Amino acid sequence: MHNSVLKNNTNQSGIEKKAVVLLSGGLDSATTAILAKSNGFEIHAISFAYGQRHSVELEAAKRVVDFLGIKHHIVVPIDLRIFGGSALTSNIEVPKDRTTDEMIAKEIPITYVPARNTIFLSFALAYAEILGSADIFIGVNALDYSGYPDCRLEFINAFEKMANLATKAGVEGLHIKIHTPLINLTKAEIITRGMEFKFDYGLTISCYDPSENGLACGHCDSCILRQKGFKEGGFSDPTKYYN
Amino acid sequence: MHNSVLKNNTNQSGIEKKAVVLLSGGLDSATTAILAKSNGFEIHAISFAYGQRHSVELEAAKRVVDFLGIKHHIVVPIDLRIFGGSALTSNIEVPKDRTTDEMIAKEIPITYVPARNTIFLSFALAYAEILGSADIFIGVNALDYSGYPDCRLEFINAFEKMANLATKAGVEGLHIKIHTPLINLTKAEIITRGMEFKFDYGLTISCYDPSENGLACGHCDSCILRQKGFKEGGFSDPTKYYN
Numbered sequence: 001m002h003n004s005v006l007k008n009n010t011n012q013s014g015i016e017k018k019a020v021v022l023l024s025g026g027l028d029s030a031t032t033a034i035l036a037k038s039n040g041f042e043i044h045a046i047s048f049a050y051g052q053r054h055s056v057e058l059e060a061a062k063r064v065v066d067f068l069g070i071k072h073h074i075v076v077p078i079d080l081r082i083f084g085g086s087a088l089t090s091n092i093e094v095p096k097d098r099t100t101d102e103m104i105a106k107e108i109p110i111t112y113v114p115a116r117n118t119i120f121l122s123f124a125l126a127y128a129e130i131l132g133s134a135d136i137f138i139g140v141n142a143l144d145y146s147g148y149p150d151c152r153l154e155f156i157n158a159f160e161k162m163a164n165l166a167t168k169a170g171v172e173g174l175h176i177k178i179h180t181p182l183i184n185l186t187k188a189e190i191i192t193r194g195m196e197f198k199f200d201y202g203l204t205i206s207c208y209d210p211s212e213n214g215l216a217c218g219h220c221d222s223c224i225l226r227q228k229g230f231k232e233g234g235f236s237d238p239t240k241y242y243n
Numbered sequence: 244m245h246n247s248v249l250k251n252n253t254n255q256s257g258i259e260k261k262a263v264v265l266l267s268g269g270l271d272s273a274t275t276a277i278l279a280k281s282n283g284f285e286i287h288a289i290s291f292a293y294g295q296r297h298s299v300e301l302e303a304a305k306r307v308v309d310f311l312g313i314k315h316h317i318v319v320p321i322d323l324r325i326f327g328g329s330a331l332t333s334n335i336e337v338p339k340d341r342t343t344d345e346m347i348a349k350e351i352p353i354t355y356v357p358a359r360n361t362i363f364l365s366f367a368l369a370y371a372e373i374l375g376s377a378d379i380f381i382g383v384n385a386l387d388y389s390g391y392p393d394c395r396l397e398f399i400n401a402f403e404k405m406a407n408l409a410t411k412a413g414v415e416g417l418h419i420k421i422h423t424p425l426i427n428l429t430k431a432e433i434i435t436r437g438m439e440f441k442f443d444y445g446l447t448i449s450c451y452d453p454s455e456n457g458l459a460c461g462h463c464d465s466c467i468l469r470q471k472g473f474k475e476g477g478f479s480d481p482t483k484y485y486n
Contacts, residue, residue, distance in 0.1 A: 074325060076321075076322075076325060077320075077322065078319075078321050079319075079320065080369065082317060082319060083369050083370055083373045113369075114368075114369040114372035114373055114410065114411070115365055115366075115368040115369035115372060115406075115409060115410060116369075117409065118365040118368060118369075118405070118406070118409045118410075119362070119365040119366060119369060122358055122361040122362040122365040123358075123362060125357075125358040125361060126323065126326050126356075126357040126358035126359075126361075126362060127326055129357035129358055130326045130357055149408065149409060149410060149411060149413065149414045150408075150409045150410070152408070154408050155405065155408040155409050158401070158404050158405035158408050158409075159405050159409075161401050161404075161405070162361070162398065162401035162402050162404070162405045163358075163361070165392065165393075165395070165397050165398040165401050166358060166360070166361045166392060166393045166398050166401075166402075167357065167358060167361075167392060167393070168357070168392060170392065171392045
């Protein structure tokens with residue numbers, strides 16, 4: 001991919017600044033990686049094997065890494081099943097065929113994984129500190145999202161403040177920034193950004209209840225938001241569904 | 244152990260409130276568990292197998308759990324060695340025979356593990372949310388400590404604020420509290436608190452560089468702070484040393 005604004009994020013020696021990018025294998029985090037890369041950061045992607053039902057997303061994350069030419073990718077094994085309590089990590093059924101109004105307006109859904117983004121960002125913070133990076137990217141989105149509390153900007157801002165008190169980097173004056181380039185974009189706008197860089201969204205998977213060979217259900221909250229995004233953006237949906 | 248103030252932390256049905264207590268197997272976290280228990284909380288202890296050199300502390304954590312009659316204890320496997328960068332998780336040498344002035348006054352030491360308490364508290368937060376608990380206890384201490392940024396009260400306060408924005412519990416009005424009962428105590432005062440409950444500190448281990456059979460080095464920062472605590476408190480030191 002062409003880095004049109006590379007110079008913005010090089011240091012005085014012309015070396016790219018490192019950024020840690022949370023990469024799930026879904027549409028949002030892939031677009032976040034694209035935007036971080038297009039802003040001239042050297043990407044260090046971090047994914048999590050957290051006992052998710054949809055572990056095929058880790059294969060998708062690897063496809064995204066390959067497609068974008070990302071040289072550094074770690075997959076952190078953490079077993080959130082030890083706590084249970086979410087449809088994404090236990091045997092609770094994933095809700096299907098809800099309208100977007102039902103998703104957004106109502107309570108926090110059963111697919112919410114307690115403190116997941118807090119845990120993920122904490123590992124990203126550790127990784128950034130080891131790398132000497134002050135930039136962490138996460139693809140949270142406040143518009144077309146599933147109603148999780150840890151996807152809101154006020155959470156991210158509070159995490160950033162905490163991060164600067166938590167770390168050696170923060171104490172020593174390197175301001176740690178949590179970048180949320182998708183926060184105010186619709187799903188259609190997110191897809192449009194990636195399309196501008198000729199990204200193949202068929203590599204990603206957003207489904208909460210995919211088949212073992214990586215096909216999407218087409219009916220969970222995440223599939224519905226994704227379908228809506230392609231439709232509203234005027235793009236054909238490259239996702240493969242099993243029903 | 245006798246719960247002298249049990250009624251303070253029961254709900255209307257007289258059931259003990261649950262608290263998540265971070266338990267390392269060291270002196271501070273054991274005392275924290277004692278204080279949480281003496282305040283009438285039902286303790287859910289959480290420890291981490293994080294690739295630490297001093298993994299004998301997990302055996303110490305189990306001894307503390309048994310001694311205090313704690314019924315719930317989970318050990319979360321997370322491999323912080325994936326990032327490297329600390330003397331506690333890699334092959335960097337643990338500093339020895341520094342004076343307490345050298346520890347406190349100077350820069351953050353090599354035994355600092357990047358974002359460790361952020362990661363540990365994030366898991367504790369997930370556990371608390373699953374349990375329906377709003378109370379997390381951590382044995383951080385601002386006086387006789389090793390100079391880690393994530394042991395300071397301002398970090399804890401920022402984490403608490405973030406936690407209340409991160410979680411379903413926080414959003415729905417259950418105020419999550421990070422308790423730091425040791426924050427303003429000297430090591431001698433911490434030990435004195437435990438002694439009041441006839442706790443056996445010989446069960447705990449604080450050493451950063453213990454032998455495989457759990458003996459302490461007597462020369463790392465943590466051993467030196469611990470020895471100072473027993474001495475200033477007027478107690479004999481029950482710790483077994485290998486040199």
